[in-house]
Amino acid sequence: MNIKITTWNINSIRLRIGLVVDFLSRHAPDIICFQETKCRDSEFPFSALRQAGYEHIIVNGQKGYHGVAIASRLPLGEANRRDFCDQGDARHIGAAFTVADRSIQLHNFYIPAGGDEPDPAVNAKFAHKLAFLDEFHLWTQSDALAKADAILVGDFNVAPYEHDVWSHKALLNVVSHTPAETDKLKAILSDGAWVDALRRFTPMSEKLYTWWSYRSPDWAKANKGRRLDHIWVSHSLGDHLDAMDIFRDARGWERPSDHAPVSVTLNF
DNA sequence: ATGGCTGATTATATCAGA
Numbered sequence: 001m002n003i004k005i006t007t008w009n010i011n012s013i014r015l016r017i018g019l020v021v022d023f024l025s026r027h028a029p030d031i032i033c034f035q036e037t038k039c040r041d042s043e044f045p046f047s048a049l050r051q052a053g054y055e056h057i058i059v060n061g062q063k064g065y066h067g068v069a070i071a072s073r074l075p076l077g078e079a080n081r082r083d084f085c086d087q088g089d090a091r092h093i094g095a096a097f098t099v100a101d102r103s104i105q106l107h108n109f110y111i112p113a114g115g116d117e118p119d120p121a122v123n124a125k126f127a128h129k130l131a132f133l134d135e136f137h138l139w140t141q142s143d144a145l146a147k148a149d150a151i152l153v154g155d156f157n158v159a160p161y162e163h164d165v166w167s168h169k170a171l172l173n174v175v176s177h178t179p180a181e182t183d184k185l186k187a188i189l190s191d192g193a194w195v196d197a198l199r200r201f202t203p204m205s206e207k208l209y210t211w212w213s214y215r216s217p218d219w220a221k222a223n224k225g226r227r228l229d230h231i232w233v234s235h236s237l238g239d240h241l242d243a244m245d246i247f248r249d250a251r252g253w254e255r256p257s258d259h260a261p262v263s264v265t266l267n268f
Numbered sequence: 269a270t271g272g273c274t275g276a277t278t279a280t281a282t283c284a285g286a
Binding site for chain 2: 011012015036038039063064065066113114115116125157171174175176211213214215216217226228255258
C-alpha cells in the first residue's frame with residue numbers, strides 16, 4: 001500500500017483554507033502538515049478539514065504568527081509539542097501513525113527564519129535560528145528517535161545545497177544559505193540517520209525550489225527560488241520512498257502562499 | 269535589485285517573514 005504525506009507552509013491557514021481544500025481534493029494526500037498557520041488553536045478551521053475527510057487533526061498554534069498543525073485521514077497517536085529553545089514558540093508538533101503494521105513517528109517543524117543580518121552577535125533572531133538547529137541536531141540523535149521509523153517535515157528555512165538556491169554565489173551571505181546554517185543542516189544529514197527525500201529523486205546538479213518571494217513582480221519568470229521546505233525520512237524508510245512532488249502550480253494560484261506544497265509517497 | 273510584497277494586529281503603523 002501507498003501513503004502520501006504533504007508539507008505546506010500555508011502563511012495563514014484561515015486566509016487560505018479554500019486553497020487547502022482545493023489541494024486536498026486534487027491530490028488527496030493521506031496526511032498534510034502545515035506551518036505558519038498564524039492562529040490560536042481555537043481559531044483553527046477544523047470543520048473545513050474534517051469535511052474534506054481529514055478527521056484527525058492536531059494543532060500547536062499561537063496568536064498572529066508561527067504555528068503548526070497536522071491533518072490526517074489516518075488515526076494519529078497522542079500529539080507531542082516540544083518547545084525548542086524554550087521561547088514559547090509554536091514551532092513543532094509530532095505524532096505517530098500506523099501503516100502496514102509499522103508505527104511511524106511524524107514530526108512537523110517551523111524552524112526560525114533568522115532575520116536579515118547573518119551575524120549572531122548582532123542579530124538575536126539569527127542566534128536563535130543557530131541555537132534551534134543545534135537543539136534539533138541533538139534531538140535527532142536521542143534514543144527515542146534514533147531507533148524509530150520516523151519522518152521529519154516542514155519549513156526548515158535553510159536551503160542546504162548549491163542548487164537549492166537560484167544563485168549559490170549571490171546567496172552565500174544571505175540568511176537561509178549561509179555556511180553557518182547549511183553546515184549545520186548537512187551535519188545532521190551526514191550523521192547518516194536521515195534520507196533527504198526530495199534530493200533522493202533529484203540529482204544534486206539540478207535546481208530544486210519550494211519557495212519564491214512575494215517581492216518578485218513575475219516570480220515564475222524570474223524563478224529566483226530556494227528549497228526551504230524539506231521531508232527527511234529515517235534510513236529504515238529510505239527504501240520505501242516511491243515518489244516526490246513539488247506542486248509549483250500552487251504558487252501561481254490566486255492569493256497564494258509563497259511556499260509550494262511538497263509531497264512524498266512511501267510504498268509498503 | 270535583500271526588496272519592488274504579504275499577513276496579522278482589539279491595527280490604520282509595526283512586526284514578522286526570508
